[in-house]
Amino acid sequence: MVDYVRMKATELADSLGVSIEKGLHEKEVQKRRRNVGSNQLQEGKKSSVFSIFIKQFQDFMVIILLVAMAFSAWLGETLDAVAILAIILLNAVLGTVQEVRAENSLNALMKLSAPLAFVLREGEWKRLEAVDLVPGDIVQLESGNRIPADVRFIKAESLSIEESALTGESIAVDKTDEPLQGTNIPLADQRNMGFMGTMVVRGKALAIVVATGMKTEMGKIANLIQTAETMETPLQRRLEQLGKILVVVALLLTVLVVLTGIWQGQDVYQMFLAGVSLAVAAIPEGLPAIVTIALALGVQRMIKRNAIVRKLPSVETLGCATIICSDKTGTLTQNQMTVQKMWVPTETMDVSGVGYQPVGKFVRSGKEVIPTEHSSFCRLLEIAVLCNNAVFKQSEEWQVDGDPTEGALLVVGKKAGLEKSELLKSYSKEKEYPFDSARKMMTVLCRSSKGQQLAMVKGAPDILLDKCTHYLQNGKVSRLTDTVRKQIQSQNDLMAKKALRVLAFAFREGRFSLSQGVRTVEEQLIFVGLMGMVDPPREEVKEAIERCRIAGIRTVMITGDHQATAEAIAEQLGMRRSFGLTLTGQDMATMKEREFEELVEKVDVFARVTPEHKLLIVKALQAKGHVVAMTGDGVNDAPAIKSADIGIAMGKTGTDVSKEASSLILADDNFSTIVSAIEEGRNIYDNIRKFISYLLASNVGEILIMFFAMLGGLPIPLVPIQILWVNLVTDGLPAMALGVDPAEEDAMKRSPRNAKEGIFARGIGWKIVTRGLLIGLASWLAFWVAYTEPGSDLTRAQTIAFATLVFAQLVYVFDCRSETTIFGRNPLSNRPLLLAVASSVVLLLVVVYLPSLQPIFHTTALGLRDWVLITVTSCLPVIVAGLLDQVFRRKQMMATASAARNVG
DSSP states (O other): OHHHHHSOHHHHHHHTTOBTTTBBOHHHHHHHHHHHOOSSOOOOOOOOHHHHHHHGGGSHHHHHHHHHHHHHHHTTOHHHHHHHHHHHHHHHHHHHHHHHHHTTHHHHHHTTSOSEEEEEETTEEEEEEGGGOOTTOEEEEETTOBOOSEEEEEEEEEEEEEOHHHHOOSSOEEOOOSOOOSSSOOGGGOTTEEOTTOEEEEEEEEEEEEEOGGGSHHHHHHHHHHHOOOOOOHHHHHHHHHHHHHHHHHHHHHHHHHHHHHHTTOOHHHHHHHHHHHHHHHSOTTHHHHHHHHHHHHHHHHHHTTEEESSGGGGGGGGGOOEEEEEIIIIIBOSSOEEEEEEETTEEEEEOOOTTOOOOOEEETTEEEOGGGSHHHHHHHHHHHHSOOOEEEESSSEEEESOHHHHHHHHHHHHTTOOHHHHHHHEEEEEEEOOOTTTOEEEEEEEETTSOEEEEEEEOHHHHHHTEEEEEETTEEEEOOHHHHHHHHHHHHHHHHTTOEEEEEEEEEEOOOTTOOHHHHSSSEEEEEEEEEEOOBOTTHHHHHHHHHHTTOEEEEEOSSOHHHHHHHHHHHTOOOTTOEEEEHHHHHTSOHHHHHHHGGGEEEEESOOHHHHHHHHHHHHHTTOOEEEEEOSGGGHHHHHHSSEEEEESSSOOHHHHHHOSEEETTOOHHHHHHHHHHHHHHHHHHHHHHHHHHHHHHHHHHHHHHHHHTTOOOSSOHHHHHHIIIIITHHHHHHHTTOOOOTTTTTSOOOOTTOOTTTTTHHHHHHHHHHHHHHHHHHHHHHHHHSTTOOHHHHHHHHHHHHHHHHHHHHHHTTOSSOGGGSOTTSOHHHHHHHHHHHHHHHHHHHOTTTHHHHTOOOOOHHHHHHHHHHHHHHHHHHHHHHHHHHHHHHHHHHHHHHHHO
16 A cells, blocks of 8 residues: 555556556456455355354353253253243343344445445446446545545545544545655555545545455455454353352252262162252352343443443443543544634634534633624634635534534634624625645635625645735734744644644735636735634543542543644543653554553553554553453444453444444443443442342352251251242342442442452352351251251241241341441342342242142241241341451451551
């Protein structure tokens, strides 16, 4: 591609074997199409929906559930088997839907291909489908055209291309037809090239097609999307790990129970059935369903906060994000050029307001003023509005059709009360000399209502200033001295250092012939002033970045824009650390992979980067152990978005490609919404840990009561139907309610959790073991007391054991809400949990006291004395566990204090 950039038009045509005057011959076109293929993006091999569905059953936890379902069916527990099957099918359907949607990235990318092109073939201009283009074709382009392939411009007139979706450049790029000098020229700086899918916003051009289909820059992105790996979320890894642990535990329990029963002289077959029942009970078959429900409920809450989740498991990934790689244009900034400063000789005026909303104040020397009451500023604004081809309009929101820079000039004019339509009543346009990249100026000839002719000019300050001989100050025209010229240059430099894009404005009065050449008109100009504009940061982003910093999350800017602009925005938003570095795409191109990986964590701003660079940055940070969130809105962001641990796209300004590659879409394009989503993600993971703790400790309790009874030579304290009831009702309802537990106050004040952290980290494993052991012991104690009482029968003792187990679990569910103590949270703050506990109690009373259900559940009515025993024993686990935790924490504090004294 660099060779095409550096060639002259004639050399380029010769190298591609085409005549600029006649184009390609049809036979040659057919030959080239056979060699390079059609001009369209090719999709990779796509899996069928059925194969995707089958793949969902290859997950380790799902395989274990299938085994559990088979055992349940074999044991005659049909209801349990059906419930497990329903859970498996639900997860498979959800997984299939998500994966099919994720594969739509390339379909969206293909929509950016231009459907038609104006092509020169055998000396005739023809309108053909863009898919028929081949390298060497000569094409015509004009304002409003989407570029049909990668092209090299050989004739360009006032040409400007909107490339932000591809390169990240925040403003339309002025193009040239001249060869470029240098090597390794970044994509965004290839000013004589046009790229597939980008849009012509101004001017017209003649161009030669140099690449088609998958060989284009858009095709390279398509290939990156196809080959980009979708990261497995930390939760998926943890659940797979958990499944393996549970299988080992289940098998050990089965062997242990069988051997214990045989040692006690029990029937071998009966002991095998009992062991299998316990193994099935050890696997919390409701866990995948509750995880799915918790994620789905979290998704609903996130939608209310303008975050739309496309991939369910990725929700909790936000909770351990350590770095947010954010695109600048349209994500951190408005993607709407805005005039912020106006300067006329010796006076500066600041303009407030952002974006295309025509609301703002004009401030001079700290006081609000009306700019049109100042003659020089009024003339400056008149030129800005009249020397302009953009259209400013309002539908649902204010929008600009045309060049974004010219749109910004119309907006500042409207803020000052100057409407283009009203000015045209006083100044009629007679002729326009369009902007071109050689002159870097635009001029319009106007006639005032008094018959006076004026040439109104805008352009690059350094070029326009050379054309000026006088300047306007306080309504008076004076000769432009070297001193004033230096003042203008100094002001231009000052604005440029603040990353403002600066335009200069001038005019000339006189008599002009409409046949006059542009060079004659654009001389002896009267300098009026400068305007500095920028794509401003979103107002709420700075606070959001600070909240991320407090939460231990670093924000890194990755943009295709210029280094100075990127650094200025980063400074304004507080993104840069004192030692933070800036790297450009050119810097990265000269680095070795190892060298870059060592440096990547020190960089706060990446500027002038390509899609390949963005992908490289994400992978380098992941290699360093970071959980990376990548935000963006353009086609160029899609590969990195797909490869990141969580990809985030903009809902309003984002391209379809970036949305389809993402896991999360921000409906309001608001960076601060990411902070809300991170808080929600952390809370979801906390809640998943809570109900895993609840389910596993409860299941441990169920297993141990039966194991202790067998070990002591007692009858089985729970019949299979009672175990099934506990699993479906007592375990299920409160666990689901834990999934909607409100976030704790410190959720965004603690560091991100380690992505390698296991489910049982931070004391959860200890809590499961101790609470499960205590619940099992308390339930066994109640059973032993009831069974050994004189005159007691087995059914009454089993009913008491059943009720004690249920109540012990319902008390423990409140202990699960905090990782410290049962008193750490207000027990009334989770109403769904209160309702779930109350429902479980009512259902327990129904199966205990309803005569028609007593034979089915092997229960009997209990008296007041029985309930006293149940209440006391069911509260024992939490009381004893609380005391143990206090002792454990006190020892930890003493150990920490001792270590500190030793260090001192």
